[in-house]
Every structure is written in C-alpha cells, then in structure tokens.
Amino acid sequence: MADAVQLVQSYPQMPLTVDCVIFGFEENKLKVLLIRSDLEVYKGKWSLLGDIVKSTEELDDAAYRVLRERTGMTDVYLKQVQTFSKLNRHPGGRVVTVAYCSLLNIRHHELQITDNELHWQSVRSLKDMAFDHKEIIDACYNWLQKSIQEHPLGFNLLPEKFSLRELQNLYEAILNVELDRRNFRKKFFSMDFLIDTGELEEDVKHRPGKLYQFNFDKYEKSKRKWIGIDF
Incomplete structure (x- = not known):
C-alpha cells in the first residue's frame, strides 16, 4: 500500500476541471447558459459554468455541484461528452477539463440563484469567448445535433x-x-x-x-x- 501511495505521489500534478454546457430552448431559439469570466485577461467575455474537481469528488459529482452552486437547479440531467486537453487552453498553465452537457426547456427550469452575470445567450450569436469555451460549446452542439436525430x-x-x-x-x-x-x-x-x-x-x-x-x-x-x- 505504501508503495502505491509513493507511486501516485510521484505522478505529475495537473488541475482537472469540469465545464457545464447547458443548452436551453426558448422562443424557437437554441440558447446556452453563460457567465462573465472573472479573470482579468478575459474581462467582459462569456464563459461556461465550471470549477476545479475536488480531490474528494467524482467527476459527475463535481459537475452537479457546479450546476447547483451557480444556478440552484437540482433537477437537470448532465451527460459527460468530451475531454479537452490542449496545452495552451488555460492562460495559467496546463489544465484539463471535462465537458458535461444538458438540454432543457428554459421555461420549465427557472434559475434559483439570481446573478446579473448569468445569462441565456443565443448559440448562433456566440463569437469570441474566454478560454477554449467556444470550441467546447461547438463540440457539445455537434453532439446534441447527432443525439437529437438518434433519440427523442x-x-x-x-x-x-x-x-x-x-x-x-x-x-x-x-x-x-x-x-x-x-x-x-x-x-x-x-x-x-x-x-x-x-x-x-x-x-x-x-x-x-x-x-x-x-x-x-x-x-x-x-x-x-x-x-x-x-x-
């Protein structure tokens, strides 16, 4: 057991995060729930809801925690879609993130936490975003388009x-x-x-x-x- 612990401790330490791509449908438009980035380098830009995965958390638990803490919603199903690991995707260093996706009716899922920086944005209007979050949204959007033709x-x-x-x-x-x-x-x-x-x-x-x-x-x-x- 001690040998196993020492082996793990010798592994490179790399931050792991989760990002939630919450798609919503309203007024015949597909939207995504975004928040303003709190990093100075991305000041004013939109970003996904995300956070670091705690050492005591499973990935799924981390994703649901992020959704609960940021929106107050607890009745939304999240699907793990893809991992993003480009070397330069975070300005502070190497960070790997796992994207989770959901699709909901905005009128049936009201935000329980009021935050002036939390908004539903039209997917078609998105351009320059913080980090690689536009790439993450595009990948999840492709997954959604494929999934909706395979399942109801x-x-x-x-x-x-x-x-x-x-x-x-x-x-x-x-x-x-x-x-x-x-x-x-x-x-x-x-x-x-x-x-x-x-x-x-x-x-x-x-x-x-x-x-x-x-x-x-x-x-x-x-x-x-x-x-x-x-x-």
Missing part, C-alpha cells in the same frame, strides 16, 4: 401537447437547417410515436393545427433507434 431528446422541450409546427420549429432550431414541411411530417408519422389528441391549438394567429403527444412508453418498449434519420 427534443420532446422534453415541448409542451405535453404540441403541434407539428412547434415540433418542426424545435428541430430546425437545434439542427440549424430549414426542413421541408411535407418530408418532416412524413418521417415522424412513419415512426408511429405520435398520438393524435383530437384537440386543436388555441389562441394562435395562424390556422389552428392538431395537437399531438409523444408516446414515450411505446418508444421505450420498442427500443427503436433513430440512427440514420435524415430530415
């Missing part, structure tokens, strides 16, 4: 009852493409996971559309993969 992640962002117009708006916002209306609807009806509620939209300026629900039970039982779906 997007349905958690919609109301319990939604129109096909709302569904298409969601996918167009996340995939950042304009989808053909007829082909999009044909694809979803062919998967047979939509339940027609028999109800119509209310208080809308356009012609009211039918309202649907997603059949999560049927999806889970079928274990059907969405891989290969091309909208």
Whole structure:
C-alpha cells in the first residue's frame, strides 16, 4: 500500500476541471447558459459554468455541484461528452477539463440563484469567448445535433401537447437547417410515436393545427433507434 501511495505521489500534478454546457430552448431559439469570466485577461467575455474537481469528488459529482452552486437547479440531467486537453487552453498553465452537457426547456427550469452575470445567450450569436469555451460549446452542439436525430431528446422541450409546427420549429432550431414541411411530417408519422389528441391549438394567429403527444412508453418498449434519420 505504501508503495502505491509513493507511486501516485510521484505522478505529475495537473488541475482537472469540469465545464457545464447547458443548452436551453426558448422562443424557437437554441440558447446556452453563460457567465462573465472573472479573470482579468478575459474581462467582459462569456464563459461556461465550471470549477476545479475536488480531490474528494467524482467527476459527475463535481459537475452537479457546479450546476447547483451557480444556478440552484437540482433537477437537470448532465451527460459527460468530451475531454479537452490542449496545452495552451488555460492562460495559467496546463489544465484539463471535462465537458458535461444538458438540454432543457428554459421555461420549465427557472434559475434559483439570481446573478446579473448569468445569462441565456443565443448559440448562433456566440463569437469570441474566454478560454477554449467556444470550441467546447461547438463540440457539445455537434453532439446534441447527432443525439437529437438518434433519440427523442427534443420532446422534453415541448409542451405535453404540441403541434407539428412547434415540433418542426424545435428541430430546425437545434439542427440549424430549414426542413421541408411535407418530408418532416412524413418521417415522424412513419415512426408511429405520435398520438393524435383530437384537440386543436388555441389562441394562435395562424390556422389552428392538431395537437399531438409523444408516446414515450411505446418508444421505450420498442427500443427503436433513430440512427440514420435524415430530415
């Protein structure tokens, strides 16, 4: 045991951090939760929510701690996506970070901690950011775009009852493409996971559309993969 301790103590010491990429959907826009950097070298620039992993923490525990301490939210699922280890990614020296990602409906997850420097920013508007955080967001965005075509992640962002117009708006916002209306609807009806509620939209300026629900039970039982779906 002593030999093992001595061996570990001889290893190079390198800081390990976690960064949380929290995507949100609101007003037909994909957004990400950011905070102003507190480092002078990045003064005024946006950065992700992150912190050093404590020696007593698992990676997952560190990510959830960061989310809880910065936002007050405790009911958000985080997925470990990728590790970033470029030599010059931190101005203070070598730091390795592990990115965690989540996708939520902003209206259903209110920030419990009020911070004037904490804001939802449109993903499309992001440019120069602190550290390599734009690169991290881009990598997580690519992961999200791939995941939403393989699994029904997007349905958690919609109301319990939604129109096909709302569904298409969601996918167009996340995939950042304009989808053909007829082909999009044909694809979803062919998967047979939509339940027609028999109800119509209310208080809308356009012609009211039918309202649907997603059949999560049927999806889970079928274990059907969405891989290969091309909208």
